[in-house]
Amino acid sequence: MACTTNAFSLSLSSNPNTNFSPDSIPKLNKHLYVTFRSSASGELNLGRLALSRPSQPSRRVCANATQVMDQSVGEKSSAAPTIVEVDLGNRSYPIYIGSGLLHQHELLQKHVHGKKVLVVTNTTIAPLYLDKVVDALTRGNPNVSVENVILPDGEKHKNMETLMKVFDKAIESRLDRRCTFVALGGGVIGDMCGFAAASFLRGVNFIQIPTTVMAQVDSSVGGKTGINHPLGKNLIGAFYQPQCVLVDTDTLDTLPDRELASGLAEVIKYGLIRDAEFFEWQEENMEKLMARDPDALAYAIKRSCENKAEVVSLDEKESGLRATLNLGHTFGHAVETGLGYGEWLHGEAVAAGTVMAVDMSYRLGWIDSSIVKRVNDILLRAKLPTAPPETMTVEMFKSVMAVDKKVADGLLRLILLKGPLGNCVFTGEYDRKALDDTLAAFCKS
Amino acid sequence: MACTTNAFSLSLSSNPNTNFSPDSIPKLNKHLYVTFRSSASGELNLGRLALSRPSQPSRRVCANATQVMDQSVGEKSSAAPTIVEVDLGNRSYPIYIGSGLLHQHELLQKHVHGKKVLVVTNTTIAPLYLDKVVDALTRGNPNVSVENVILPDGEKHKNMETLMKVFDKAIESRLDRRCTFVALGGGVIGDMCGFAAASFLRGVNFIQIPTTVMAQVDSSVGGKTGINHPLGKNLIGAFYQPQCVLVDTDTLDTLPDRELASGLAEVIKYGLIRDAEFFEWQEENMEKLMARDPDALAYAIKRSCENKAEVVSLDEKESGLRATLNLGHTFGHAVETGLGYGEWLHGEAVAAGTVMAVDMSYRLGWIDSSIVKRVNDILLRAKLPTAPPETMTVEMFKSVMAVDKKVADGLLRLILLKGPLGNCVFTGEYDRKALDDTLAAFCKS
Structure with missing residues (x-):
C-alpha cells in the first residue's frame, strides 16, 4: 500500500x-x-x-453522506432530514439533520431498544425540550416508559459525582440491559450520558439529541464519551457509539449567542485541518452564521458532520488521523483546566488554543503569514477570543499539557498547520523552542 | 443452521x-x-x-487449550506454563498457568506496552508479592518505570471512591495512553483495575495477575470488569479484555482457607453447568483440593480456565451462553448486596445461591433428587455454605434480584439445571411459584 x-x-x-x-x-x-x-x-x-471520479457532480460531499434532502445554502429547509452516515461496520449509525425533526417521532422511535428510556438532560434544557422529546418517544408507542434525570448545567459538573446521579436514577428505575439512554443537551450532557450508557450494566443503547452548535457539529458524533478529572479534561471515559444522532436545528433558536460562537470554533477547525473550501465558505458567510440564518447554519452543521464522520470512520480509536480533530485543543484544555472548568466555554478555549497552534506553526516556518491573519480575522468575526486569559502562565500551560492524552512515552504530540490552508500534521517532532516562544508570547509570566 | x-x-x-x-x-x-x-x-x-474425532486422544481438553506442558494430576509441576488461549479475534490473549511464573520475567514483559506500568494491588497482597512483580517487570528492562497504588482490601471497597484512587495515581504519575495497568490480587482488584484500564484515557493496556483461586479460575478471565453500586453488584463496568492472564499457582500458598473454599464454588459451577466429567473428578479429589495438593489445584485451575475460555470465545458480550456462568449468582448477589458487601465472600454467596438454584430446578421437575444431594455434599466437603444467612428475607432477595443484569424488559431470567448432570438452561420461562417456594424454603420471613 x-x-x-x-x-x-x-x-x-x-x-x-x-x-x-x-x-x-x-x-x-x-x-x-x-x-x-x-x-x-x-x-x-x-x-x-x-479522487478522480468525473461521472460525479462537482458538489463537494464527504464520505458516506446520503442526501435525502440537500440543504445547501439558498435552498429552503424541509421536514425531510439530511442523513450523514458514520461508517463503522456493525456499529455504523446515521446523523439526521434538519428542522422540526423532534416532531417526526418515527425517526427517534426506530432507534429505541427495549421498553424503558432514560433521558439525561440539564436544568437549562429540560424546561425547553424535555416534554417534546418525551412526546417524540411515546407518541403512538404506549409500551415505552420514559424516565429522566436532570443534571446541573455546565462543564464544572462534568465529573464523577454528577455521573453517579445517572447511575442512581437508572438503578432506582430498574432499567435493564434492554433500555435506551437519550442525551438531550450540549457536549457536557452528551459526554456524560454516553459514558453512563457505556458503563451501565457494561453497556446499553444510547441516542444523542444535541441542542448546541458545539454538540451538533462535533461532540455528539464519533463516540468519544467521558468526564473530567480535577487535573485534566476528559481523562476518564470510553469510546462508545450511539444508535443515532438526531440534530433538530430548531433547538438552536434558544441557544445563547455566546454558546453559538463557541460551537463555531469547531466549525472553523474543520476548515483549517482538512477542508479549505469550507473555510473559504465560512469567510464568505460568517455574518450569516452569527445572525442564525437557518440555511447557513444547516449547511455548516452538515458539512462539519461530514468531515467528522469521514475522519471517525477511518480512525475510530484515534490511532493517528482522528487526533487532527484536536487542533487547538491541547492549548485549549489547559485554559479550561487552568481557569477552572466552565469559566470559559469549550469553544472559546479552543479558539484561543487554535491561535496559539497557528502561531507556533508560523514560528516553525510551516505556514505563511496570510494564514495567521485569516485565522485571527475569522475568529474575531465569530466574536471568539484570540488569546488565552491573562491569568494563564507558562507553568500552568505546561503542567496541564503534560497529562494530555496525546502524550506518548513522555513526548507531547501536537496538531499543527503545515503547508497550504487545509493541511495539518500530528507530530511530536518539532523544535521545542517554538513551543516555548509561543507560550512566552501569549503569557505574561 | x-x-x-x-x-x-x-x-x-x-x-x-x-x-x-x-x-x-x-x-x-x-x-x-x-x-x-x-x-x-x-x-x-x-x-x-x-464431536466424533476418533483420531484424537481421549483426554478431555476444551477449546483452544495449548498444552505446552501437561500438568494433569499425578505429573510433576514444571517451570513451563500451561497456556489456555482465549480466542477473541484481534483481542485474543493467553492465560499462563504454572508454578514459579513470576520468576519468568520474559513472560510478563512481552505483554507490557509503553514505558510506564501501574500495579494496582491491595494492602494484603502488596507486602507479599508487589516486590516480586516489580522485579519481574523491570529485570533486564531498565527503560520501564513501575508505579503502584495500594487499595484497601475487600469487596466493600469495590466502589467509585476506591476506583478514583487509581485514576488519581495514574494522572499524578503522568501515565499516557502507552502505559500498562497490572492487576495484582483477587477478583475485586482485577475487576477494579480492569475497569480503570478500560476508562483511563478511554482505554489502556492491562494485565491480570490473579492471586486467589476465585480470580484464577474465573474473574480474571473474560474481560468482565466493574464496580458495585450500593443497590447492586457489578452494575457499573465494561467488557474489556486483558493482554494476558498470568496465574502463578505459588501465590495460593498464602491464601487463607476461607478464600480457597470461596474459589472452589466457581470450580464446582463449571462442572454443574457444562462439564459433568469435571464434576465427577472434583467428587473424587475434593480433599486433595482442600489440602492444597499442587497438582490437583493446577488441574482444577486449568480445566476451569478452559471452560471459561470456551464460553467467552463463543459469547463475549453475554448474548446468551455466557450467562450460564452465573449459576447461583443471582441469588448469591442478593446475599452479598443484602448483607453488605464483604460480609460473605463472593464464592460463599455463590455456593448458597447454587443450592437455591438447584432446589428451584428440582421443584420445577427439571432434575432428579440425586443431583440435589450431590451438590449439597460437594459444597459441604468444600466447607461452603449450603443456605443463605438467616437474616436474608424473601423481600431482600426480590428487591436485589429485580435489578439483576439478567432482567430483560422486566423479566428475571435465571440459570437453572435441567436434565442429566452438566446441563443447564438460561430462561425466563419458569413457574413463578417454584421461585416463590424456593425463597420461602430458604428464608425465615
Whole structure:
C-alpha cells in the first residue's frame, strides 16, 4: 500500500496499530485520506488526495453522506432530514439533520431498544425540550416508559459525582440491559450520558439529541464519551457509539449567542485541518452564521458532520488521523483546566488554543503569514477570543499539557498547520523552542 | 443452521443478536456447543454435543487449550506454563498457568506496552508479592518505570471512591495512553483495575495477575470488569479484555482457607453447568483440593480456565451462553448486596445461591433428587455454605434480584439445571411459584 512521490513515501497508515485499511478506500466518495511520511525527517503529514471520479457532480460531499434532502445554502429547509452516515461496520449509525425533526417521532422511535428510556438532560434544557422529546418517544408507542434525570448545567459538573446521579436514577428505575439512554443537551450532557450508557450494566443503547452548535457539529458524533478529572479534561471515559444522532436545528433558536460562537470554533477547525473550501465558505458567510440564518447554519452543521464522520470512520480509536480533530485543543484544555472548568466555554478555549497552534506553526516556518491573519480575522468575526486569559502562565500551560492524552512515552504530540490552508500534521517532532516562544508570547509570566 | 431432532430444534444461536457463528465451530476441539429450543415450550436449553474425532486422544481438553506442558494430576509441576488461549479475534490473549511464573520475567514483559506500568494491588497482597512483580517487570528492562497504588482490601471497597484512587495515581504519575495497568490480587482488584484500564484515557493496556483461586479460575478471565453500586453488584463496568492472564499457582500458598473454599464454588459451577466429567473428578479429589495438593489445584485451575475460555470465545458480550456462568449468582448477589458487601465472600454467596438454584430446578421437575444431594455434599466437603444467612428475607432477595443484569424488559431470567448432570438452561420461562417456594424454603420471613 505504499508508493513513493518525490520526497515523500505515501502510505495509508500512520503506524502499525492504525485502523486505516484498504477496505476503507471504496467507501470514500471523493477524497482519499493519506499520510505522507517525509523521507527526510520521518514526520507524519496528513492530507487528502482528490479522487478522480468525473461521472460525479462537482458538489463537494464527504464520505458516506446520503442526501435525502440537500440543504445547501439558498435552498429552503424541509421536514425531510439530511442523513450523514458514520461508517463503522456493525456499529455504523446515521446523523439526521434538519428542522422540526423532534416532531417526526418515527425517526427517534426506530432507534429505541427495549421498553424503558432514560433521558439525561440539564436544568437549562429540560424546561425547553424535555416534554417534546418525551412526546417524540411515546407518541403512538404506549409500551415505552420514559424516565429522566436532570443534571446541573455546565462543564464544572462534568465529573464523577454528577455521573453517579445517572447511575442512581437508572438503578432506582430498574432499567435493564434492554433500555435506551437519550442525551438531550450540549457536549457536557452528551459526554456524560454516553459514558453512563457505556458503563451501565457494561453497556446499553444510547441516542444523542444535541441542542448546541458545539454538540451538533462535533461532540455528539464519533463516540468519544467521558468526564473530567480535577487535573485534566476528559481523562476518564470510553469510546462508545450511539444508535443515532438526531440534530433538530430548531433547538438552536434558544441557544445563547455566546454558546453559538463557541460551537463555531469547531466549525472553523474543520476548515483549517482538512477542508479549505469550507473555510473559504465560512469567510464568505460568517455574518450569516452569527445572525442564525437557518440555511447557513444547516449547511455548516452538515458539512462539519461530514468531515467528522469521514475522519471517525477511518480512525475510530484515534490511532493517528482522528487526533487532527484536536487542533487547538491541547492549548485549549489547559485554559479550561487552568481557569477552572466552565469559566470559559469549550469553544472559546479552543479558539484561543487554535491561535496559539497557528502561531507556533508560523514560528516553525510551516505556514505563511496570510494564514495567521485569516485565522485571527475569522475568529474575531465569530466574536471568539484570540488569546488565552491573562491569568494563564507558562507553568500552568505546561503542567496541564503534560497529562494530555496525546502524550506518548513522555513526548507531547501536537496538531499543527503545515503547508497550504487545509493541511495539518500530528507530530511530536518539532523544535521545542517554538513551543516555548509561543507560550512566552501569549503569557505574561 | 437448524435441524430437528425429536422434540427439539437444534440451532447454533440463542437469538438473532448472539455472537455464536458457524465460524466458531472449527475452533472447538471436542465439543460443539449448541442450543436446543423445545418445539413445545420455546425454551432455550444449553448443552454440548461430543464431536466424533476418533483420531484424537481421549483426554478431555476444551477449546483452544495449548498444552505446552501437561500438568494433569499425578505429573510433576514444571517451570513451563500451561497456556489456555482465549480466542477473541484481534483481542485474543493467553492465560499462563504454572508454578514459579513470576520468576519468568520474559513472560510478563512481552505483554507490557509503553514505558510506564501501574500495579494496582491491595494492602494484603502488596507486602507479599508487589516486590516480586516489580522485579519481574523491570529485570533486564531498565527503560520501564513501575508505579503502584495500594487499595484497601475487600469487596466493600469495590466502589467509585476506591476506583478514583487509581485514576488519581495514574494522572499524578503522568501515565499516557502507552502505559500498562497490572492487576495484582483477587477478583475485586482485577475487576477494579480492569475497569480503570478500560476508562483511563478511554482505554489502556492491562494485565491480570490473579492471586486467589476465585480470580484464577474465573474473574480474571473474560474481560468482565466493574464496580458495585450500593443497590447492586457489578452494575457499573465494561467488557474489556486483558493482554494476558498470568496465574502463578505459588501465590495460593498464602491464601487463607476461607478464600480457597470461596474459589472452589466457581470450580464446582463449571462442572454443574457444562462439564459433568469435571464434576465427577472434583467428587473424587475434593480433599486433595482442600489440602492444597499442587497438582490437583493446577488441574482444577486449568480445566476451569478452559471452560471459561470456551464460553467467552463463543459469547463475549453475554448474548446468551455466557450467562450460564452465573449459576447461583443471582441469588448469591442478593446475599452479598443484602448483607453488605464483604460480609460473605463472593464464592460463599455463590455456593448458597447454587443450592437455591438447584432446589428451584428440582421443584420445577427439571432434575432428579440425586443431583440435589450431590451438590449439597460437594459444597459441604468444600466447607461452603449450603443456605443463605438467616437474616436474608424473601423481600431482600426480590428487591436485589429485580435489578439483576439478567432482567430483560422486566423479566428475571435465571440459570437453572435441567436434565442429566452438566446441563443447564438460561430462561425466563419458569413457574413463578417454584421461585416463590424456593425463597420461602430458604428464608425465615
